Structure formats: C-alpha cells, structure tokens
Amino acid sequence: MSEFLNSSPRAKKRLAVLAVGTSQVVLSFEALKAVKLDLPCCDEQDKIASFLECLNRRIEHQRKLITALKKYKRGLLRSYFMTDEWNTHSKWDKCKLGPCCSKIGSGKTPRGGSSVYVDHGVMFLRSQNVLWGTLDLNDVSYIDEETNNSMLSSEVRCGDVLLNITGASIGRSCIYSLDERANVNQHVCILRLSQEGKERLLPEFLLQQILSDRIQQQVMDCQNGGSREGLNFQQISDFNIVVPDMREQRKICGMLNAFDQRVSCEETALHTLLDLRAALMQQLFI
Template identity: 40%
Template structure:
C-alpha cells in the first residue's frame, strides 16, 4: 500500500482513492443525551420503555436489563428517545468512551444524561462506532473531555471530532467485516459463560454427592466421611515480605489476589492452595511450584493425605467470603473455617473429581485465549483501518 494522505494501511483491494476528512457533527442529524426522570429510581419498573444507562453500553453492545420507565414519562422525554441504528456513546464517568450501535429491530428506548445519542444522516453507524472504539477515536474522546476531573464530553466536542471516511459502499464493507469479528467474540464469550455455568452446576452436584464417580471396574467408592476442615487442609497465615527486601527471582510471591511478583527465595514447597486472608476473600489459587505466600493470604501445603487439586476445588466451592470477620476491611477468620464440617471422599475419588474439573478448566482457558486473541486481532484491525 502506498503511503498516501487519508488512505488506511489496511484496505479491501477493490477500493482506492483517499478518504474524506469531515467533522462528525456534519454527518449527524442529532447529537444529544437524556436525563434522569423526575423521581429517579422510584419511577423505574420491570416493564415499559427500556431506560438505557452507561452500564448498558459495554463491549460494543447494548446489553439491556429490566430497567424501564412508563410510557407517560417517555412521552415527556421525546428528545432522548433512542431508535435502531443510533450510536450510543458514554460521555461521563469511568466508562467514558464506551460505545455501541443500537441493533436493527430495536423498537424504542430512552436514555439518561450519561449516554449520548449520535444519529447519522446517511453514513454507516457501525463504521462510525468502530472508529470511536479505535485507538484514534479514543484519543479524540480523551482530548475532548472537559471539567476539573476531565471525565466528561460535551456535545460541542463530539461534533468537532474529525473523521476520515470513505464512500458508503466501503463503509458498509468495513462494517460487515468488523461485525463478523464482533459476532465471533460474542459467540466465544457465550461459550465461556456456558462452560462456567456447566462447571458451577457440576461442582454443586459433586459436592452434594448427587454425582458420584466409580472405580475402573465400575464398583462404588465408600461413603464420604464427615471431617472438620482443620483435619483436612488447615490454613496457615502467610509471611511478610518487606518492600525493601524484594529482589527479583524465580519464585512467585502469592498475594490475596494472585501472583504479583517473583522473589529470589521461597517459603513453601509445592503444591499449594492460596486464598485471600484480607481484601480479596474467596479468590482461591492453585500453585504447583515453590512459592512465597504473602501475609495478605492464607495457604495450605499440609493436605493430610488428601489430593491437593481436590482441596483447591473444595475451597473454591466453599464460598469463603461467608467467613468474613472484618467490619470495614474484609478479613477471613480461619478458625471459623477450620471448625466447618465437610463430607470428604477417599483420595482415589478425590483424584477423579479433580481431573474431571481440571479438564473443564482447560476448556475454559482455551476459550479465554481465543477471546483474547480475537480481541487483539480486532484491536490491530481498527488501528490499521483508522490510523
């Protein structure tokens, strides 16, 4: 591709010529937003006219919940009625810059003051929305923010966004391709949700003993025996690691929310199970190498003859956040955890359970990688098309 002004680095081969530079305001029949209805949340209801807020605009999609307003209020807010093919752009707060296209078939909705409606005259909405989601579009949004905290876009800033645009035919070709990539991401995310739901359901059945495993010859394992957790996998408190003594090395330091750095020394041999002692309670990590458990965490390496990966899943299923003993800062009370009685299978059945759940985790991990790769592909695509 020749280096020309207003010509993208990546382009469908049947198109040529420079793109035109236009201000977004000239392409629109409407740029505006809504307001919170009088009465605020008290007027929200489960049915009626969908009321769209910034939390409904996420991952380039419009994700509706059950927040609606009555038709009587919608009729008083005619200036902020949302239609299909509108572009919605979050213009305030931490989600500023998120955008989506209202799907075809959408009948009617309304929007609050945190979301802008961008209604085009004739151009392709998905093309313009993809530009807004691109690196260049996000830079314009960042520069256009106003206010002391610089977390707000006004309509004047939005109208002034300069966009390079091709013919409508090329816009539609680009939009169709990006939509296909978005569809792939959505399908993968749905697959991930289904796998996670399946794992949650099967864990419920396993730990309630509704689902049992058998020996290779088909014979049943013995009944699970009730034991206190202190006799199954007692939790130990982690060790302090002064910042002044942190020296990069090969051994992971495991905090309450996971591995954050490596250290030259280790405190505990593998394998181990880690859970948050303070702050992040309920997040459980399995680690299969020598490590340093930080004092924000609790750890297990004394498994009392039990299969370590099974103990990981047991604590994962345990819902440890129930044992929060802190009033302001979450703090896990390990004595309360140790006193809990759980039915535990013998080690061979534990091993089968752990291997079964690990296989599901591997499938989830594969899908997560596919999602990340597809999202990175889209990011690179947008950078080259809207450079």
C-alpha cells in the same frame, strides 16, 4: 457511515477535540460540518463495518460460551458438594479441614514493603496472583534470599493449596504446582496436607471443594457481623469437608479439571479475538 465512524478511534479523537463544555460536553453543528475526516468510499466503508460487526458478534458468542461453561461447572460443584443430604454421598467421610493439614498459615509483608522487591529471586505471591482455580504470575513480585530467609515458615511447596483470606478477593483459591521457590504475604494462606491427610485427600479435590458454593458459603458466614473482611486460621481449620475414597476423588477431579481446561482454552480464544480486533482497529484507523 455511522458504523464506520463508531469504529474509528481517529474520527472520535478529532470530534472530541471540537467538543466544548465542562459539565456537559457539546459538539455544535457548525463544528461538525467543518470537521475534515479521511473516509474511504461508501462501498469500502460497508465492507469494513460489516467485517467488524461480524467480528464483534463472534466475540460476544465466545463470551456467552465461556459464561455457559462456567455456569455448568458451578452446577457440577453444587451437585457434588452443596446438597443438604449429600444425596448419593452418604458413604463419604466427613470431617473438619484442620486434622487433614500439617500447616494452615500465611506469610507477612517484608520489612520495607514493596521497596524490597527485586527483579529476580524468590517469587512473592500476593492475593492478586491467586485467582479462581488458577495461579496468575503476570504481575508476580520477587524477594531476595535474605528477605526470604527471614520468612522461611511461609515458603510454599509444590502441591500446597493457596487461599486468599482478606479483602475483596477472599475465598479465591488455587494450587501451587511449580517447583520454583515461592513465598506468600499475609493475605494468602497456605493449606498443606499432612502425610496422613495426603493418604485420604487429593489437593485437587480439596481445591474443588473450596471453590464450591458450600465452602464459599462457609467463608461468607465467617464474615457476618465483622467490620473487616478476613478469615482467621481457626475458621479455616473448622471448614466442613467431605472425603470420598481416592478412586472417587480422582474420577471427580478428572471431570472437573476437564471443564477447567475447556474454559481456559475458550478464554485463550477470546483473548485472541480481542487482540485481532485491536490490531485491525489500529491498522485501519490509527
């Protein structure tokens, strides 16, 4: 019965109504004895509780699998980009990021702030849209053509690498791989490879470097002694990167992208399990 009650939002709600107190909420024995609950027979309770317990174990297993995959991916990034002697990478070219880029710059908040957002138009990307290696458009905002025309210098192009440069999400990065028009605010920096840079460096390889501990440590080093979390464009331009030949870059990106796709699939499976549990809880107890 205890497992059944712990799984029932309806039962918890009824018990919460009977609890009294401010600093410490208490449910008296008298109130507990008087409460009336809709309970199935014990055999049915055991079946429901057993099924939900099994589902919870499956969800926990899925979470552990995702954590393990991300840890392994991080280990791969460290093996490529974090060793002091670069190990077998002694033949890789090394340079600053700046000379490889034709643009390192961010946008601005439109005059009027969020009041100028519209339902449709040009996507306006903010730091919450730039995650660790992925672009999240679930909460994307839009600006109209007039507003976008006043910010043409920060329009995003397909293949641009986006980097969060302020606040708690500093260091998060992804690639803009869409054909739709988009712009960014002042918290998101555009890293656009020059024509010469594209001949030496894949945007996907640059992204994987930015996500590695080596570049993330450079991001953190730029914050030491500062009163506010933020990167300026010169600091970004001074990032130390490696540039192997294109064949090696494609090979490395192919392997790392395969891990990213696997993680994405497992996260989708986790969300499906969580939705299933929520739907079952609603059907059984609400």
